[in-house]
Amino acid sequence: MDILQFSSNTSLDTIKKYSSFLIYLIINSLFIMKYGENYNMLILTVYLLAVPGVSFFYLKFNFKEVFYKILFWFGVVLFFFLSVYLNYKIDGNSLNVDRWSAMEIGIKAILNGQYPYNIPDHMGRESSNLPMLIVLGMPFYLLFGSVGYLQSFCFLLFSYLIFKIFTDYKQRLAVLILLFLSPSYLWEVYVKSDLFSNFIIVAGFTFLIWNKFLMKNNMKLELVSFLSALFLMTRLSSAIPLIILLFKKFYDFSILEKLRFTLVFxxxxxxxxxxxxxxxxxxxxxxKHNPLMIQGAKQPLLLSLLYIVAAFVLSFKIQSFSDITFRAGTLLFICVFVPFIMYFAKYGYTDMITNSFFDLSFFNMCMPFVIITLVLGIFKNKFKEN
Incomplete structure (x- = not known):
């Protein structure tokens, strides 16, 4: 089925596919509008024509499996080394983005026995990274001297993840193409940010738990609880995919199992x-200086609580892996899009987009889930998930 060909079938699979495609276009369009400089409308027009066009022709023509296999592995190797080169070549101190430096000052503080949340980064701001996000960056800082290489190795993790999820190389290459056509992701690699990478790791954890714990019961619940706690402490918003993934299972636990899971957590x-x-x-x-205080409230507390309640409810509706990725990606998108609209109504286009009153990079939290859902929906994947 053509990605642009709407049909009368309003099944959940159809909703997943077109909703994910719309979210993908919205997020990347916002990045083009912000970083396209004087040609943003021209670039945006070309982009909104090019992505559906590429999708149409990609689905229209079929080649031998070896063709897609060669392109997939060529793309993985080429982009990995390109991302390593960019990280080496670009001086982080020249960037007007401090996610890399916020992580780096946290790592330096921990290694020196200091408190990591009251030390200014290269832009004079304090780190708001949760503890485990700082831990994720440590190996790359210690081995290579820069946390920016986290993005390169998370790209390899994402490549491995799509290799495991999807059944043939045409599907795998489709994920890679959508990734390379995403300005939001390319921006993150260029500025050494970590949001997309953080949620690549969360998406990988989601697949692991779905496959090994929920489907095959090959993992101890204590290990699942331990890992869930660690991933929650990378970013609080990771609670949404974790709740959607695990709460129904937790609800079905015996009282003793609930106690064991909770205690380990x-x-x-x-x-x-x-x-x-x-x-x-x-x-x-x-x-005064802790991650929650430094981050500050981006929206009313009531809305944040509603998202969490929604995640609990959605957990009872899960029947497949694509259900998890769709609901997690969509709810994460809504969590960012609602305050974006609120800020936009208050401040207008110039302050929101040009003057960066709102951090668009938060949208990258949902993108790994959105891209996976989109390709699962397009190809009606044969992965046994039900």
Whole structure:
């Protein structure tokens, strides 16, 4: 079925496909409008014609499997080395984005036995990274001297993930093409940001738990609880895919299983929190300088609570892996799109887009899930998930 060919069939699979495609276009269009400079409308017009056009011809013609296989692995190797080169070549201090430096100052502080949340980065702002996000960047800082290489290796992880999820190379290459056609992702690689990469890892965890724990029951619930706690402490918004993935299973646990899962989860969170916060100079410093306070409220608390409630409800509707990726990606998109509209109504186009009153990079949280859902929907994947 053509990606642009609407039919009278309003099944969930159809909704998943077209909703994901719309979200993909909206997010990337916003990045083009912001970073397209004086030619943003021209670039946007070309982009909105090119992506459906490429999709149409990609689905229209079929070649031998070896053709897609060669292009897939060529794309993986080429882009990996290109991302490594960009990270090496681009001086982070010249960028007007400080996600890399916020992570780096946190790593340096932990390695030096300091409190990581009251030290300014290269733009004079304090790190708002949760503890495990800082831990994710540590190997790349220690081995290569830059946390920017996290993006390169997360790209390899995403390539492995789509290799495992999808059944043939035409599908796998389709994911890769959508990734390369995404200005939001290319921007992240260029500026050494971490949001897309963070949620590539969360998406990988989602697939692992779906496959090994929910489908085959080959993982101990204590291990699942431990890993869930660690991933929650990379970003609070990762709670949404985690709840959608696991709450129904938790609900079905026996009382003893619930207690075991909860106990491991609490102990893990407490241990990580103690390691990162115990060396705060004082309680006042901890209260004024911690990730939650530094991040600040992006929207009313009631809305945030509604998203969490929605995630709990959606968990009971899960019947397939694509259900998880679709609901997680869509809800994460809504979490960012709602405050974006609120800010837009208050400040207008110039302040929101040109003057960066709103950080568009938050949209990248949903993109790994959106891209996976889109390709699953287009090809009606043969992956046994039901």
């Amino acid at each position: 609490i102990i893990t969170v407490a241990a990580v929190a103690y390691f990162f916060f115990h060396n705060a100079p004082g309680f006042d410093v901890f209260i």
